[in-house]
Amino acid sequence: MSGHSKWASIKHSKGKADKQRSKIFSKLSKEISVAAKLGDKDPDMNPRLRSAIQAAKSANMPKDNIERAVAKSSINSETNYENLRYEGFGPDKIAVIVEALTDNKNRTASNIRSIFVKSGGSLGTQGSASHNFNQMGIIKIDKKEISDEQIFELAIDSGANECISHDDYHEVQCAMNEIYNIKKKLEKIIVNFISTEIEWVPLNNVNVSKDRSETALEFLETLEDDDDVQSVYSNINFGNN
Structure with a gap:
């Protein structure tokens, strides 16, 4: 299994843990508020907002929280x-991309640099790690929504590049500039989505042995736990030896 898939699977399962719930809700609320502020407050007219709300619903975020996050976009107009x-x-020279949503660049840069240094890693310049990845549109759907055969046919008919079925969700991959067109076609059959995002998918993976994987996982989780961080991508491949 690729580092992208494995790390995504780990995040997906960990995301359901109660201890992570409030932090996940906080990140989702921020994305909803920003999406509503930058575009239309009607999700049908704003693909980014629609995707953010669908992700929030997939995480079982209460309807009141979602409505408050949309309303907050008008209240916090100065932020x-x-x-x-x-x-x-x-650790082990794994390439990492961190995407953040922040109102204080200095705080965020300082925190992220500190996490890299403490792990024995280093923060680089723009482009230092991203050449190890392809940016792609990734649409995730719970396996309860549709069968492996049906989603594969639907994805290909919708113009997607690839469809991968994991243990508990389907992953539709497409060109990032086509993501919302393909999503619209999928929405004719599928109602609930886990997420719709532009993600960084590794071109090649770095193997990390089993005895070293805990250190790497702690590093990636510490990055994800930072309040300003929205997403973390890595080319790690967890070994079995």
């Missing part, structure tokens, strides 16, 4: 969040 990307290398 400007920026989308930022950080790149670097963690």
Whole structure:
């Protein structure tokens, strides 16, 4: 299994743990507020907002929380969040991309640099790690929604590049500029989605042995736990020896 798939699977299962719930809700609320602020407050007219709300529903975020996050976009008109990307290398030279949504660039940069240094890694410049990845549109659907055969046919008919069925969810991969067109076609059959995002998929993976994987996992989880961090991508491949 590729590092992208394995790390994504680990995040997907961990995301259901109660101890992670409030942090996940906080990140989802921020994305909903920013999406509503930057575009239409009607999800049908704003693909980014629609995707953010669907992700929130998939995480069982209460309807009241979602409505508050949309309303917050008007109240906090003076707060400007920026989308930022950080790149670097963690334990065992794994390439890492961190996407953040922040109202304080200095705080975020300082925190992320500190996490990299403490792990024995280093934060690099833009492009230092991203050449190890392809940016792609990734649409995730719970396996309860549709069978392996049906989603594969639907994905290909919708113009997707690839469809991979994991243990508990399907992953539809497509060109990032086609993601919302393909999503619209999928929505004719599928109602509930886990997420719709532009993700960084590794071109090649770095193997990390089983005895070293815990260190790498702790590093990636520490990055994800930072309040300003929205997503973490890595080319790690967890070994079995």
